[in-house]
Amino acid sequence: MHKIVFILGTRPEAIKCAPVINRMKEDKRFHAIVVSTGQHREMLDTTLAEFGIKPDIDLNVMQPQQTLSQVTHKIIAALTARLDDLAADAVVVHGDTASTLAGALAAFQHRIPVIHLEAGLRSGNISSPFPEEANRRLVSQITDLHLAPTTRSSANLIREGVCESRVKITGNTVVDALRWAAANAPTFDDNALVDLISDHRRIIVASAHRRESWGAPMREIAAALVEIARNDGVHIVVPLHKNLAVRDVMVPVLSGIPNITLVNPLPYRSFCRLMLRADIIISDSSGAEEEGPSLGKPTLVLRDITERPEAIEAGTAKLVGRNAARIVREAATLLRDPEEYRRMARPVDSYGDGNATGRVIDAINEFFGLEEMGTNDIRLANNTTPRQIDYSAVTIVPSSSSALVRYQPR
Numbered sequence: 001m002h003k004i005v006f007i008l009g010t011r012p013e014a015i016k017c018a019p020v021i022n023r024m025k026e027d028k029r030f031h032a033i034v035v036s037t038g039q040h041r042e043m044l045d046t047t048l049a050e051f052g053i054k055p056d057i058d059l060n061v062m063q064p065q066q067t068l069s070q071v072t073h074k075i076i077a078a079l080t081a082r083l084d085d086l087a088a089d090a091v092v093v094h095g096d097t098a099s100t101l102a103g104a105l106a107a108f109q110h111r112i113p114v115i116h117l118e119a120g121l122r123s124g125n126i127s128s129p130f131p132e133e134a135n136r137r138l139v140s141q142i143t144d145l146h147l148a149p150t151t152r153s154s155a156n157l158i159r160e161g162v163c164e165s166r167v168k169i170t171g172n173t174v175v176d177a178l179r180w181a182a183a184n185a186p187t188f189d190d191n192a193l194v195d196l197i198s199d200h201r202r203i204i205v206a207s208a209h210r211r212e213s214w215g216a217p218m219r220e221i222a223a224a225l226v227e228i229a230r231n232d233g234v235h236i237v238v239p240l241h242k243n244l245a246v247r248d249v250m251v252p253v254l255s256g257i258p259n260i261t262l263v264n265p266l267p268y269r270s271f272c273r274l275m276l277r278a279d280i281i282i283s284d285s286s287g288a289e290e291e292g293p294s295l296g297k298p299t300l301v302l303r304d305i306t307e308r309p310e311a312i313e314a315g316t317a318k319l320v321g322r323n324a325a326r327i328v329r330e331a332a333t334l335l336r337d338p339e340e341y342r343r344m345a346r347p348v349d350s351y352g353d354g355n356a357t358g359r360v361i362d363a364i365n366e367f368f369g370l371e372e373m374g375t376n377d378i379r380l381a382n383n384t385t386p387r388q389i390d391y392s393a394v395t396i397v398p399s400s401s402s403a404l405v406r407y408q409p410r
């Protein structure tokens with residue numbers, strides 16, 4: 001049995017790791033252990049609980065006003081105290097957060113193989129998003145098995161010199177989580193949202209929280225929402241991130257506008273229900289960049305640059321930046337031009353087909369099979385054993401668009 005330690009700290013890491021953790025818990029070949037760093041304290045706990053996951057270890061490193069360096073240092077120190085006892089066969093980290101970087105580094109220093117979920121995303125600018133682009137690049141340097149969600153993310157890694165046989169294309173587990181959530185979404189328990197079911201207006205779900213959006217850009221986004229709310233027959237719902245950099249701007253500007261509803265962060269399944277009901281999504285969240293297009297919701301991405309260009313190439317998401325006039329213009333086009341709306345309102349499989357979890361498990365199992373052959377060099381092992389995961393079984397909705405990034409049989 002392979003002991004796999006998942007290290008995670010934020011809401012999106014919880015959402016995207018949960019399907020894999022839960023599948024592994026049912027699989028006798030694995031013993032999954034969940035270590036929470038507590039980076040997004042409250043949102044992490046409630047999200048994990050929704051998936052029925054209780055962390056085995058809670059490092060609880062967060063304190064108010066900590067710097068990025070302090071958080072990173074504290075996670076590494078806390079993990080160092082635990083990793084020897086855990087005797088893990090591998091550590092799984094996800095994405096690009098401080099927990100990801102610190103978890104990978106601590107594992108590497110303990111000579112424990114690092115498995116990177118959602119590997120290979122690149123914006124191409126080391127400073128943007130900060131510090132996420134640097135985090136994911138640094139983690140790639142010390143990763144033993146790179147689980148890339150798309151052909152593009154796989155190609156990024158190979159272009160950077162990662163051995164091809166260490167990279168597996170799996171699809172993004174967010175689509176697996178999304179499908180589960182959509183199928184199991186409870187009715188809204190927030191009174192402000194109950195009426196949405198019978199609300200015949202067009203619903204826009206809007207949110208912003210990224211570091212790059214703090215300050216003046218956040219004021220532009222808030223001003224844009226006020227302007228968009230002037231359109232007839234529109235209702236804007238804004239789940240407000242807990243961060244004060246968001247609330248201090250959004251609450252005074254958006255409160256009291258009759259067709260803007262501000263709500264606290266929603267449980268994942270309720271948020272998915274809200275996205276399902278939405279006509280348009282306007283957000284700077286990476287999750288929304290993947291989930292909106294997967295659900296066929298036209299998505300305006302409040303960023304200048306992205307490491308997730310697939311849906312933009314497929315035409316269902318648009319990078320619109322954070323300038324109020326531009327955001328208002330793009331929203332107006334979607335609200336007033338039915339042809340343009342229809343063009344963007346197509347569900348795409350750019351990020352996954354909902355079966356990533358199985359491929360992740362297969363890839364990890366294969367990784368151990370090769371390790372047990374007595375070599376750490378997977379490339380060597382692959383040369384002597386032709387066994388490969390059969391990705392040709394992955395068929396995704398055919399499309400005439402050659403620009404659509406899809407899984408390729410390897």
Ligand SMILES: CC(=O)N[C@H]1[C@@H](OP(=O)(O)OP(=O)(O)OC[C@H]2O[C@@H](n3ccc(=O)[nH]c3=O)[C@H](O)[C@@H]2O)O[C@H](CO)[C@@H](O)[C@@H]1O
Pocket residue numbers: 011012013015016095096129132209210211239264265266267268269271272284285286287288291
């Ligand atoms: C600024 C930041 O930290 N960005 C990182 C974060 O992105 P991201 O910007 O997606 O992080 P968020 O905190 O917005 O989490 C997004 C997830 O939360 C869910 N949701 C959102 C609102 C709500 O009320 N309830 C709810 O459950 C969404 O469905 C989505 O799945 O994680 C990504 C990994 O996937 C990273 O690549 C990003 O670099």
